[in-house]
Amino acid sequence: MNLRRLWAIVIKELRQLRRDRVTLVMIVGLPVVQLLLFGYAINFTLRGLDAGIADQAGTADSRALVMDMLNTGLVAPVATVQTPDQLMGMLRRGRISVGIVIPPDFERRRIDGRQVAQILVDGTDTAVQNAASQLAQTPLDSARPDTRAPATSTPPETAIAVVSFYNPQRSSAVNIVPGLIGVILTMTMVLFTAIAIVRERERGNMELLIATPLTSTELMIGKVLPYIVIGLIQTSVVLALGVWLFDVPVRGSLADVYLSAALLIMANLAMGLLISTQARSQFQAMQVTFFVFLPSLLLSGFMFPFAGMPRPVQWFAEILPLTHFLRLVRGVMLRGASPGEVWPDLLALVAFTAAMLVLAISRFRKRLD
Structure with a gap:
């Protein structure tokens, strides 16, 4: 092997790369783009999911529960509607990913220890389903304590039900x-x-x-x-x-x-x-x-x-x-x-x-x- 001829080929390739501007951009730009995308743009923690709210109770306690869900940062309100059917229509159109439903008998359900709210989820994205499961863990501490509630009240972790549509099997x-x-x-x-x-x-x-x-x-x-x-x-x-x-x-x-x-x-x-x-x-x-x-x-x-x-x-x-x-x-x-x-x-x-x-x-x- 002649080192002089080998060195000549190396110099020739370097000069050719220097003239090829697209290749030069790819050499530098591709690592930079990947670093920026993976380091800054891509995040597995969902925040600010578009949410619709149907608070049919309209009480101070129901509003407090909704505010506690919003304060988690997992969801951001984009619409307020009157019925769950309207939320379902928004889910189907893809306008929202999560729907929060507070039934009219919210106070009675809380006293009886039953489920007090539902979270409707667009199950086409499994990551959204996981985020909704976290949202369902919102405690009911903000609601005013009711001394009439029995000792066997439903624990907070089961008080909010998650209903996944379109892909319930995940x-x-x-x-x-x-x-x-x-x-x-x-x-x-x-x-x-x-x-x-x-x-x-x-x-x-x-x-x-x-x-x-x-x-x-x-x-x-x-x-x-x-x-x-x-x-x-x-x-x-x-x-x-x-x-x-x-x-x-x-x-x-x-x-x-x-x-x-x-x-x-x-x-x-x-x-x-x-x-x-x-x-x-x-x-x-x-x-x-x-x-x-x-x-x-x-x-x-x-x-x-x-x-x-x-x-x-x-x-x-x-x-x-x-x-x-x-x-x-x-x-x-x-x-x-x-x-x-x-x-x-x-x-x-x-x-x-x-x-x-x-x-x-x-x-x-x-x-x-």
């Missing part, structure tokens, strides 16, 4: 499989289209495409359409296996599930096209794709509780298509929600797709000029 597969559809579509769709334009350029086909009467819009949309079919096939495979192997329920319309998947597919394809207009090689396209996929995986609520993230991180996560798809697919499959009940997330995916397509087409024209 099966992790019920929570994971719907989200896995989105993760697979995000990983594959972005990657497929991210290398689409770059591959045409590397193979020398771009000059032929430029010579054709195709417009930039026609070329971009033509690149996207075949992958929509591929994405729907992937959705069908994951959905069929989830129902067959893990008994994952589909309580809503199957057409709504495919509508949600199609919106995510188009959003990811549009983002992949934008990446392809910026990357100079297929390797760079794959690097940028991984850089985009990592925050989507960690911040969307698939792996880690969304409610446990700091508020600024949650605002950033609202930009990610996977965040909205998880709410859509879990709402439709597990809670039986209709598109009209989850329209904000549908609208967010449509807006993201339109914005990415406009940027991709505009950037593609600039590169052709």
Whole structure:
């Protein structure tokens, strides 16, 4: 082995890395992003869960109990309603994760030693179920002591009942499989289209495409359409296996599930096209794709509780298509929600797709000029 020739190769590789700005950014940026995400954004302790309150008693003691629950920091009130049915509607739409119900006969129940309150939980997220169990341990010390209460009163730990909906068995597969559809579509769709334009350029086909009467819009949309079919096939495979192997329920319309998947597919394809207009090689396209996929995986609520993230991180996560798809697919499959009940997330995916397509087409024209 000739050390001089070996050293020449090392110098050559270092110079090549220096000219490759994308690789340099990945070398430094990826560890920094992971450190910030795991150290600052990801938190297993849920705080500030969106909660609805139905205090049908309206007494000083019932209000004191509700305040004690809020003071734990586990829940934050977003709505006050009159009946438990209204709370159930909000749970189905995904507006709240927890509903607190105080019955009209709160005082009589407290005297008789019966359950004095119920906590309604969206069981599609097992982390929320665990947090609700902690909330049920709220003591009743703040309520004024009643000397008429018998000595055999219900202990505080059983005075508040937790009622879990949509996943009472706490099966992790019920929570994971719907989200896995989105993760697979995000990983594959972005990657497929991210290398689409770059591959045409590397193979020398771009000059032929430029010579054709195709417009930039026609070329971009033509690149996207075949992958929509591929994405729907992937959705069908994951959905069929989830129902067959893990008994994952589909309580809503199957057409709504495919509508949600199609919106995510188009959003990811549009983002992949934008990446392809910026990357100079297929390797760079794959690097940028991984850089985009990592925050989507960690911040969307698939792996880690969304409610446990700091508020600024949650605002950033609202930009990610996977965040909205998880709410859509879990709402439709597990809670039986209709598109009209989850329209904000549908609208967010449509807006993201339109914005990415406009940027991709505009950037593609600039590169052709």
